[in-house]
Amino acid sequence: xxxxxxFRRPLAxxxxxxxxxxxxxxxxxxxxxxxxxxxxxxDCALLPLAGGRHLATSTDLLIEGRHFFADAQPEALGHxxxxxNLSDLAAMGAQPLGCLLGLSLPAVDADWxxxxxxxxxxxxxxxxxxxxxxxxxRSISGIVISVTVMGQVDARQALxxxxxxxxxxxxVTGALGAPDIALQLLNGTLPMDQSLLAATRPTLDxxxxxxxxxxxxxxxxxxxxxxxxxxxxxxxxxxxxxxCGAELHFASMPVxxxxxxxxxxxxxxxxxxGGDVYQLCFTAAADKRQAIQQLADDAGQPISRIGRIVKQAxxxxxxxxxxxxxxxxxxxxxxx
Ligand SMILES: Nc1ncnc2c1ncn2[C@@H]1O[C@H](COP(=O)(O)OP(=O)(O)OP(=O)(O)O)[C@@H](O)[C@H]1O
Ligand SMILES: Cc1ncc(C[n+]2csc(CCOP(=O)(O)O)c2C)c(N)n1
Ligand SMILES: [Mg+2]
Numbered sequence: 001x002x003x004x005x006x007f008r009r010p011l012a013x014x015x016x017x018x019x020x021x022x023x024x025x026x027x028x029x030x031x032x033x034x035x036x037x038x039x040x041x042x043d044c045a046l047l048p049l050a051g052g053r054h055l056a057t058s059t060d061l062l063i064e065g066r067h068f069f070a071d072a073q074p075e076a077l078g079h080x081x082x083x084x085n086l087s088d089l090a091a092m093g094a095q096p097l098g099c100l101l102g103l104s105l106p107a108v109d110a111d112w113x114x115x116x117x118x119x120x121x122x123x124x125x126x127x128x129x130x131x132x133x134x135x136x137x138r139s140i141s142g143i144v145i146s147v148t149v150m151g152q153v154d155a156r157q158a159l160x161x162x163x164x165x166x167x168x169x170x171x172v173t174g175a176l177g178a179p180d181i182a183l184q185l186l187n188g189t190l191p192m193d194q195s196l197l198a199a200t201r202p203t204l205d206x207x208x209x210x211x212x213x214x215x216x217x218x219x220x221x222x223x224x225x226x227x228x229x230x231x232x233x234x235x236x237x238x239x240x241x242x243x244c245g246a247e248l249h250f251a252s253m254p255v256x257x258x259x260x261x262x263x264x265x266x267x268x269x270x271x272x273x274g275g276d277v278y279q280l281c282f283t284a285a286a287d288k289r290q291a292i293q294q295l296a297d298d299a300g301q302p303i304s305r306i307g308r309i310v311k312q313a314x315x316x317x318x319x320x321x322x323x324x325x326x327x328x329x330x331x332x333x334x335x336x
Pocket of ligand 3 (some may be wrong): 042089
């Protein structure tokens, strides 16, 4: 018989069970940040520098089998590893400065490395976010990729999650729903349809966060975040931080055109709660509507106004025929 581990606490002294990723972070890793810092809880932390500027920094892990399939195309994976991090800089309105790459590989495969590095550097070059360091190890099994980005932003205008104001418009960039449909086709939750997969898979494999457009938003927009887990769950973080609620209109949502033939329930779930989107959701005063639309038109960046921030807590989604939409899940959570 094995001995009982000595570190087990008596039942009565254990805190409440942790039933999701965000409770875990809040309980163990969220500490009051030093004065002048923005700590845990936003897309990037902000660290004060001389001259009123702030360093914006964020890190994202990609784990084989959890974030990407073992046969993922390495060039696309290199692109995605940096793109999901540039997306967090974009979510603060920050300008990229550079990045670090942590890589753990089960074996050396020169072809794989060549293509992975080419996808990574191509995006780093176009975003002005050079790779300046990192760490490389051998893994016991599977590929683990960890990217850390650094950028700069004027902290007074950074797009913080706690900056939404009652009566703000709620906007999203790009289109919604396609990465989740691609994932469902690949993991068998939806029956295989090769033409639907061909139309949706690029959005899952090679996300294109609006990092250029985002740098123009400080001064015009209030709050923002990137949609990584799912629109409703992610917008929920803005509502919690800004102590307000929201009303959304499904008819105004930018549903990806490839989803047209799918049934309404599948489309609603993918658009409202599908992850891997890496587009922005941001809020801005209604009197900035024209300026924001002009900025988007000039940048060739599609944007949609999908709802409004309200005083009353809670998130309400209206369908085109005036019904309330309620869903099985609001987004991805690693531990629930
Ligand atoms: N282990 C940890 N230690 C300290 N802070 C953490 C830890 N894990 C997450 N955080 C912080 O908690 C917040 C939420 O993390 P999460 O990874 O969900 O970020 P996100 O921006 O919501 O999602 P994504 O990174 O996919 O865009 C962020 O501020 C993040 O920096
Ligand atoms: C093979 C495979 N299975 C599942 C998914 C979906 N997925 C994994 S993590 C995540 C949320 C964002 O990640 P994080 O919160 O870690 O930043 C999503 C939507 C995928 N992309 N590939
Ligand atoms: Mg984020």
